Amino acid sequence: MTTFLGMPTASPTVHLRTGESFPDAARTGLADSQQRHNLRVATTTIREKRAGVVAELDDWEQLRAAGAAIKDATLAELPDHLERFEAAVTERGGTVHWARDGDEANAIVTRLIQATGETDVVKVKSMATEEIGLNEALATAGITATETDLAELIVQLGDDRPSHILVPAIHRNRSEIRDIFRDHMDDVDPGLTNDPEALAGAARLYLRRRFLSAKVAISGANFGVAETGTLCVLESEGNGRMCLTLPRTLITVMGIEKLVPTWRDLEVFLQLLPRSSTGERMNPYTSMWTGATEGQDFHVVLLDNGRTATLADPHGRSALRCIRCSACLNVCPVYERAGGHAYGSVYPGPIGAVLSPQLTGVKDNPSLPFASSLCGACYDVCPVAIDIPTMLVHLRAEVVAAKREEHRVPTAEAASMTAAAWTMTSRRRWTAALRSLSLGRVARRMPALPPPLSSWARSRDLPQMPRETLRDWWVREGSDVPPAAPEEDA
Amino acid sequence: MNARETILQRVRTALADRPAAPPVVRDYHRAGSRLADVDVFAERVADYRATVHRCGASVVQERLSDILRARSITEIVVPQGFPAEWVPTVRTADEPVSVEELDRISAVLTTCSLGIEQTGTIVLDAGPGQGPRVLTLVPDYHLVVVREDQVVAAVPDAVAALDATRPQTWISGPSATSDIELQRVEGVHGPRTLDVLLVASA
Amino acid sequence: MRIALFATCLVDGLFPEVGKATVTVLRRLGHQVVFPMEQTCCGQMHVNTGYPREALPLVRRYADTFEPYDAIVTPSGSCAGAIRHQHAQVARQFGDDALVDRVEAVAARSYELSELLVDVLGVTDVGASYPHRVTYHPTCHSLRILRVGDRPLRLLRAVDGIDLVELPQAQTCCGFGGTFALKNSETSTAMLADKMRAIQSTGAQMCAATDASCLMHIGGGMSRLDVGTETVHLAQILASTKDAR
Numbered sequence: 035m036t037t038f039l040g041m042p043t044a045s046p047t048v049h050l051r052t053g054e055s056f057p058d059a060a061r062t063g064l065a066d067s068q069q070r071h072n073l074r075v076a077t078t079t080i081r082e083k084r085a086g087v088v089a090e091l092d093d094w095e096q097l098r099a100a101g102a103a104i105k106d107a108t109l110a111e112l113p114d115h116l117e118r119f120e121a122a123v124t125e126r127g128g129t130v131h132w133a134r135d136g137d138e139a140n141a142i143v144t145r146l147i148q149a150t151g152e153t154d155v156v157k158v159k160s161m162a163t164e165e166i167g168l169n170e171a172l173a174t175a176g177i178t179a180t181e182t183d184l185a186e187l188i189v190q191l192g193d194d195r196p197s198h199i200l201v202p203a204i205h206r207n208r209s210e211i212r213d214i215f216r217d218h219m220d221d222v223d224p225g226l227t228n229d230p231e232a233l234a235g236a237a238r239l240y241l242r243r244r245f246l247s248a249k250v251a252i253s254g255a256n257f258g259v260a261e262t263g264t265l266c267v268l269e270s271e272g273n274g275r276m277c278l279t280l281p282r283t284l285i286t287v288m289g290i291e292k293l294v295p296t297w298r299d300l301e302v303f304l305q306l307l308p309r310s311s312t313g314e315r316m317n318p319y320t321s322m323w324t325g326a327t328e329g330q331d332f333h334v335v336l337l338d339n340g341r342t343a344t345l346a347d348p349h350g351r352s353a354l355r356c357i358r359c360s361a362c363l364n365v366c367p368v369y370e371r372a373g374g375h376a377y378g379s380v381y382p383g384p385i386g387a388v389l390s391p392q393l394t395g396v397k398d399n400p401s402l403p404f405a406s407s408l409c410g411a412c413y414d415v416c417p418v419a420i421d422i423p424t425m426l427v428h429l430r431a432e433v434v435a436a437k438r439e440e441h442r443v444p445t446a447e448a449a450s451m452t453a454a455a456w457t458m459t460s461r462r463r464w465t466a467a468l469r470s471l472s473l474g475r476v477a478r479r480m481p482a483l484p485p486p487l488s489s490w491a492r493s494r495d496l497p498q499m500p501r502e503t504l505r506d507w508w509v510r511e512g513s514d515v516p517p518a519a520p521e522e523d524a
Numbered sequence: 525m526n527a528r529e530t531i532l533q534r535v536r537t538a539l540a541d542r543p544a545a546p547p548v549v550r551d552y553h554r555a556g557s558r559l560a561d562v563d564v565f566a567e568r569v570a571d572y573r574a575t576v577h578r579c580g581a582s583v584v585q586e587r588l589s590d591i592l593r594a595r596s597i598t599e600i601v602v603p604q605g606f607p608a609e610w611v612p613t614v615r616t617a618d619e620p621v622s623v624e625e626l627d628r629i630s631a632v633l634t635t636c637s638l639g640i641e642q643t644g645t646i647v648l649d650a651g652p653g654q655g656p657r658v659l660t661l662v663p664d665y666h667l668v669v670v671r672e673d674q675v676v677a678a679v680p681d682a683v684a685a686l687d688a689t690r691p692q693t694w695i696s697g698p699s700a701t702s703d704i705e706l707q708r709v710e711g712v713h714g715p716r717t718l719d720v721l722l723v724a725s726a
Numbered sequence: 727m728r729i730a731l732f733a734t735c736l737v738d739g740l741f742p743e744v745g746k747a748t749v750t751v752l753r754r755l756g757h758q759v760v761f762p763m764e765q766t767c768c769g770q771m772h773v774n775t776g777y778p779r780e781a782l783p784l785v786r787r788y789a790d791t792f793e794p795y796d797a798i799v800t801p802s803g804s805c806a807g808a809i810r811h812q813h814a815q816v817a818r819q820f821g822d823d824a825l826v827d828r829v830e831a832v833a834a835r836s837y838e839l840s841e842l843l844v845d846v847l848g849v850t851d852v853g854a855s856y857p858h859r860v861t862y863h864p865t866c867h868s869l870r871i872l873r874v875g876d877r878p879l880r881l882l883r884a885v886d887g888i889d890l891v892e893l894p895q896a897q898t899c900c901g902f903g904g905t906f907a908l909k910n911s912e913t914s915t916a917m918l919a920d921k922m923r924a925i926q927s928t929g930a931q932m933c934a935a936t937d938a939s940c941l942m943h944i945g946g947g948m949s950r951l952d953v954g955t956e957t958v959h960l961a962q963i964l965a966s967t968k969d970a971r
Contacts, residue, residue, distance in 0.1 A: 039525050040533025057910050064916050076706040096552040107545035112535050126689065132527040184712060185703035201703055208704050230704040234712045241713065246623050246662075262688040272661060272699040272714025279657040280623060290531065297688040301680040302552070304694075308643075312702050315568065316643035319714060320694035321657070327691045328656055338531045346538035367899045371916040405910060407903025407917070408774060410870035424815075430776030451772055455780035458735070458766040459787060468739040489911035493918070494946030497740050504733050504742035508761045512749060 044395040045340030047136040049167050051394050052378025055401035063373030072207045073373060077364045083313025084361060084415070090315070091305070100302045102419040105355035108260075108293055109345060115260040115293045116336065122263030126325025128332040133287075135339045136166030142335050143168060143252065143285055144175045150283050152177075152250045156241075158267060158277045159183035160254025161199060161358055162287045162337055164380045165393075168252070179252065180244055182273035184237050191218040197374025197382060199360040200311050205373055208233065234271075241273065251277035255288040256357065257303060258334075261296045264324045265334065268307060268317045278321045283331045290336050291345075291354040303357060306417035310359035340393030349428045353389050355418040360385075362412035362422060368405055377402065384412035388425045396432045397440075403429035468503040555684035560641040560677040566722055568644025572697020573710050574718040584669065584723055588612040588633065591667060591719055600631040600667070603659060605652025607635070610669065619655055626658060631665040632715075637692075638685055639670045642678040644697070646670060646720065649690040657693050666715040668695075673725045727847070728758045730795035732788075732836070734805045734938070735767035741938045747965035748801045748839060751852055754967075764791045769816070770808035775905045778816050785813045789828045797846060798836040801961045803868025803936045806838035811871055838868060839961055840877040840936060850880045855968045857887035860958070861930035863921070863944065865937040866899050878936055878960050885963060891928045895920070902943035918947045925955055932958045 052059065063069060088094050108115055120130045133139035147155060155172070157163065157179050169179045169190075181190045188203035189196050192214040196202030203211065212228040219240050226236055253274070257266040265286055267274050278284060294300065308317045326332045345351050363369045363383030374382035379390035379399070387406055391399035403426050412422040437445055444452070457463045490496070502510075525533065566576045579587040589612040592600060599615040612633070620626045635653035636646045646668055648654045660666050676682050686692065699714030710716065729752055733745040749759045769784030788809065792798045800806050810833045817825040843849050862882060868874045882890050901907065901917025921944060925933045933948075935941050938959055945957035 039530050040537050042534045042538040057912065060910065060913050064912055070916075072705070080702075080706045093552040096549075100548055100550055100552055103546045103548040106543075107548055110539065110543045110545035112539070113532050116532065116535070132531050134527050134530055138527060182713075183703070184701045188703070201706060203703060204706065211704060230707060230709040231711065233704055234701055234709050238712055245713070246627055259688060264688045270699070271701045271703075271712035273712070275657065275661045275693065276713055279661060290535070298683060301555070301683040304683070305679050312706075312708075314696070314708075315571075316640075316645045316694065316696040318572070318696050318698070318700045320692075322688070322692040322694075324689040324691075328650075336531070338534065342531065342534035342538045345535065346540075348541050348543065351538075351543075367901070367917050367920075368910070368913055371920075372913050403776075404906065405913075407866070407899045407901060407906045407914070409866035409899035409903065411866070411897070411899070414870055427774055427776075430774070431778050432776075434776035447775070448777070451775065451777045451780050455769075455772060455777075455783060458769075459783045461764050461766075464766045471739045489908050490946070492911065493915040493950060494943060495949040496946065497942050500740065500742050502742060504738045504745040505761065505763060507742055507746065508763075512746070512761060 042342035042346040043134070043338070043340070044343040045135060045393045047166055047339060049165055050340070050379045050381070050390050051398045054378060056376055056378070056405040057401065059378055060372035060376040063376050064371060066373070068207070069205045069373055070371060072205055073370050076201070076204050077370050080313050080364045084310060084364065087309045087313055087315055091309070097302055097305055098417055098419050101306050101417055102355060104294055104299050104302060105418055106352065108295055109291065109351060109354055112290065112293070112345070115295055116290060119258055119260040119263055119293055122261065123325055123334055126263055128263065128325040128334060131333060131335045133335050133337050133339070139166050139287055139335050139337050139339070140168055140171035143287065144172060144177065146283070146285055146333055147172070147177055147250055148175070150250050154178050154180070154248065155250040155252055156244055156248040156277050156281065157181050158251065158253040158269065158274045159186045160252070160287060161380065162254045162289050163252060164196060166287070166337070166339060168287070180241070182241050182245070182277060184234065184271060187237060187241070188214055191215070195375055196380060198363055199358050199381065199383070245276040245280055248277070248281045250283045250285070251281040253277055253284065253286045255286050255292055256307065257300060258288055258293045259297050259300065260293050262324055264297065264322055266300065266320065266322045268320045270312065270318045272319055275319055275321055278323065279328070284333070286334045287337060288334060290338055290341050307357055307359055310361040310415065310417040343395065344389070344392040347392065350388070350392050350425060352420050353385070353392055353425060355420055356385050356389065357418060359417055361415040361417065365411040365415050367409060367411070368407060377405065384422045385420070388422055388429060391429055396429060397436050400433045400436070403433055465505060468505065471499060553678060553680065555680040558677050560675040562641070562672045562675050562722065565639055565641040565644065565675045568641065569646070569697070569720050571644055572700070574697045574720050576720045576722060578722045578724065580724050584610045584721070585612060587721055588667065588669070589614065591721065592631070595665065595717070595719070597631045597665065600633050601629050601659065601663070602633050603653055603655030605654070606633065607653065619659060626662045629663050631667070632659055632663045633667045634660055635669050636674065638682055639675040640679060640682045641675055645682070646695045647682060647686065648693045648695065649686060651690070657691055660693065661714055664715055665717045667719045667721065669721045669723060671723045671725065727797060728760060728795070729842070730792055730798045731759055731761050732765055732792065732798050732800040732805070733761070734800055734802045736938050736942070737801060740942070741959070744801050744938050744959040744961050747959065747961035748799065750965040751961060752799070754853060755847060755849065760795070762791045768805045768808045770805060770812060771904055773808070773812055773816060778819055781816055782820055785816050785829060786825060788813065789825065789832050792832050792836070793828065796835060797842065798832070799839055799842045800836065801839045801936070801959060802938060803838045803865050803872050803874060804939060806836060806841070807867040807871030809833050809836045838872055838874060838936060840874050840881055841872070843881060844877040851884035852881065852964050854964045854966050855886040856963045856966045858932050859889040859891060859930045860932045860934050860963065861891050861893040861925055861928040862896070863893055863900065863925070863933055863935045863940065864896055865935050865940045868936045869897060874936070881960065881964060882934065888963070891930055893928055894924045900940050900944050902940045904939070907943060918943060922947050922951065922953065926953060930955060932956055934958050934960055934963055936960050
């Protein structure tokens, strides 16, 4: 029984999965020309900014390698670091809670808020709480959680879903945001324009009194330092500072993979993260606090929720290096066209395509590992060098293996892959297959190409079939042609 | 087993293949690699649309007073420990004790713990003259004095110089957001105006 | 030098002209080319679709077929990338250590065409002539797995009479991605549409690349839209001479 309880476990959380497959879900985004325009403009802007500030550092590759190594080293000795972190936080007056999954984390946070007697809380944008659906859980308990990050607020007011890790409302342009504010913000100036400064000003006014009256705040954390118990939040607007400093009670929900061993390790990540995420040398505000800083009642909830299942896969665990910068989303050609909602998880884009199926198990997210052309742009920009394309390929094999286990009869794809391999392991069979191709007897008699060719032909012509294969040409005349004498004087 | 034991056991089980912790090669520019260039610091702070003023050590008080006068600021909060000889000639107020008081003040003047040249960052760690973290957050105007000898070259120098356990706020320009079409807009919740006085070493 | 040609399954069956062009260029430079008849496919499609077990015999077959040769050339950045970076992984995954050593050794002697020409043979001017306006699409795997850098461009710049124009957003994927183009056909088509728009904006008559697969995708889209721009493999440009026209 003990062994069973201690087995790495996938996450049951619904915010990491959808019943819909990626190709089906992508259709909506692909058809939304406004969203595609918004995403193209935004991702092009951020790509250029990132490239500019990364080029400023002549030691970027060294920082990147160090970042990857620090994260891997932390994961390799994670139990020690978790215990050290817990001891350090406790020593400085904070309280550490442990949550096996999202439901348990939600229950802990609900209980802590109820103990204060408050029913309104403010929140700093946090992927961990997004992942576990904390806001919905709190609403069930009669607690209203107000998102204070501008983009999260846009999503919350618009009753929308986040579509990007860093900028959850990236799919909205300024005019759409103006409309959301006009329709859903009480006391908003009806003459509000779509000028970004005016929009930011409206958010400032709307949230100001909520900040000043809030008694409880909830945050995530970008990093937790095991040796000191220090927590770190990077942000831009000051909403994070408001939440982290004004309320009497602060509850931080943090994945167990967010630790770094030492304070000094932050010298690497505080260079990698801002340049990779917002394309700035440094984000406007970074807050760091240790335990019950400045008299607050401080709680931190350490969250598993599928992370141990991810850690258990030696070929997949490097996904836990992720520092949620979203650089991979911003360079991904698939993300740019399909949009974040197509991924059906709070983690969209290339990292989402590996992380979501790892957290839930591939059976629950079988289409995500295939939602990539394997172009490799994500790997190039990843500040902690996660080889996303290789991991996608690894997960594709897991999906195929899971399907094999499920069905006794091979799928049509598996059958054609087996047939292709069978054809390709014999010169005779291969030559015959190629000849049948060159004679124009396509579709039905092409054992080497898997179905469905129809989806290809919807938007692209098939190539003209050659009269003769290369090997037949070679036999006919290629091998007889002697090499030309090297040109002495052309 | 409780949640704590279960998670720790799960982690140990997950690491059953005993992956080796890779060596962390720190061949990037470490603390002490080079000296800070205060001119670059000034440029990078200004890049974020903070306004940078510079002066000699003997005229700090006058310059602070001038800066505030130019902004039409007639009252400013000055936290404990701020150098007495620098206190400007406008009306000064003590640190407010409640949120309501805090919300009524519009301007704050502080020192800092250090500045980072490479990123144009100013770090406050609640030391003398800096006040608690909220003090430089709620007012719409923040004027901060940075001595040139407080400017370090890069992030590793800052991390080496700072005490992890002190409450820290790293500030790079005024409050900003990139949430609308990923374009930076200054001024959301924190101070919308950040003025910096960079004081030459005596 | 005696060079073995690994044509790739796609070139062997669908684009023999690319293979012939590769032979032509190398012969013109005075090298002997051989085409081992046992060759079939590098197995990348199987690996990338989730069928590494089916790829294993293909990985072994590649090593068996090309082990005797000192230099192997393939007119595909993607297949060269698979050979260089995937073959050993597959062998390792199935615990075949002897095969790991063999495929690593063969992979070290396997080159994409521009790598062979520039790095091994030390030429950038191969004596080609191609009086057309051409834009070059750097394929993802040649760019980011093989890291061929500007080698293809250096070869193209040395071609007599060529009008080489820069492709906007050149490094963005065309949307092919092997079975991605079938499994996520609509997203792939959206990526292709943007690539075609970029190509058209250059006014080029020809779009060149180092991979027949990506060219099949781009060419298939342009043919469907009847835009008048055609695709051409780097080898075909390098094989062209004044005499041949």
